[in-house]
Amino acid sequence: METSQFFAAGLHILTYFLYPTPMRLFVAVSLPEEIKEKIGDVLRDLTGIARLAEADVKWVKLEQIHFTVKFLGDCAEDQIPLITRALESAIQGLSRFMVSLGGLGYFPEKGLLRIIWLGLLEGEASLKELANRVEASCEPLGFPKEDRIFNAHLTLGRVKSIRNVDKIRSLLDRQSKASVGAFTINSIALIRSVLSPAGPTYTLLQTLEW
Numbered sequence: 401m402e403t404s405q406f407f408a409a410g411l412h413i414l415t416y417f418l419y420p421t422p423m424r425l426f427v428a429v430s431l432p433e434e435i436k437e438k439i440g441d442v443l444r445d446l447t448g449i450a451r452l453a454e455a456d457v458k459w460v461k462l463e464q465i466h467f468t469v470k471f472l473g474d475c476a477e478d479q480i481p482l483i484t485r486a487l488e489s490a491i492q493g494l495s496r497f498m499v500s501l502g503g504l505g506y507f508p509e510k511g512l513l514r515i516i517w518l519g520l521l522e523g524e525a526s527l528k529e530l531a532n533r534v535e536a537s538c539e540p541l542g543f544p545k546e547d548r549i550f551n552a553h554l555t556l557g558r559v560k561s562i563r564n565v566d567k568i569r570s571l572l573d574r575q576s577k578a579s580v581g582a583f584t585i586n587s588i589a590l591i592r593s594v595l596s597p598a599g600p601t602y603t604l605l606q607t608l609e610w
Contacts, residue, residue, distance in 0.1 A: 422474035424593045425605070427487065427534055429467040429527070429585055431554075435501065436462055438580045442504075442518065443556060455568040456561040457516065464602055465554050467527065469588060470534045472543055480590070482541055484606055487588060490537035491610045494530065496586035499523030502579035504572055505553070513565045516572065517553040518580065527552045527585070534588070586610055 431439070440462050450457045475483065500522035507515040520527065531550040539545055559565060590606040 423477060423480075424595070425472040425475045425480075425483070426468055426591055426593060427470040427472065427538075428589050428591055429469060429530075430587070430589050430604075430607075431466060432583050435581055435583050436465065439465060439501075439518065439554070439556075442578060442580060446504075446516065446556060449571045450557070450568055453564045453567040453571055455564045456559065457557045457568070458560050459557045460555055461599065464600065465556070466589075466591075467552060467554060469531050470538060470543070470546075472538065479541070480605065483538070483590060484608070486537040486541055487534065487590065487606075487608050490533040491530075491588065491608060494533070494610045496584050496610065497523060497526040498582055498584050499527060499552075500579075500582040501554070504556075504578050506569065506572060512562060513559050513569055515555055516557040516559070517555050518578075519554075520552050521579065522582070523585075524552050530585070530588070 443459055443462065446457075447459060472483070499520055501518060502521040503519040505517055505519055506513050507517065528550050531552075535545045559568075587607055587609040589604055590608075592603040592605055594601045594603070
């Protein structure tokens with residue numbers, strides 16, 4: 401190995417240890433497999449609706465659908481134990497609770513449609529309390545509270561262009577009362593997200609139950 405190559409390799413290793421690549425993290429509520437299967441049926445229906453409307457929508461992969469409780473952003477690996485302890489504090493004393501999924505909607509309600517989502521028919525207050533607890537526990541670690549009010553929803557698709565958005569909005573309005581099913585929430589997950597042109601890849605780091 402030439403001197404210049406040896407120096408470059410050594411500099412790369414030194415940089416890695418001094419400035420490790422941050423980890424993009426978020427806190428989520430994962431879904432049971434039987435609920436994912438039912439959401440898969442909804443996604444197939446929505447795909448048909450989008451095709452009928454000739455709209456340009458990119459659908460979320462079924463295995464990646466979840467309730468985002470708190471987006472943490474870029475974190476150093478040595479922060480994970482601190483985050484874990486904060487989350488343990490957040491869920492202390494909680495009781496498991498039931499949520500019922502249903503009600504298709506979209507963001508924003510007016511203007512250019514961007515996000516298609518599945519909401520909650522029951523249990524939103526309990527999920528909001530969980531999110532508020534996580535917010536409060538993570539704030540001392542330097543993670544600021546969200547400015548927006550927590551809105552419990554599952555992102556199903558992202559509209560990629562303005563083509564026929566009014567048509568798909570009208571078709572979605574007819575499906576606004578879709579019911580999917582209910583399940584019990586008694587855990588949260590700390591998840592790493594790695595972005596790529598093919599889409600995000602999620603890795604489960606921790607599951608905390610109560």
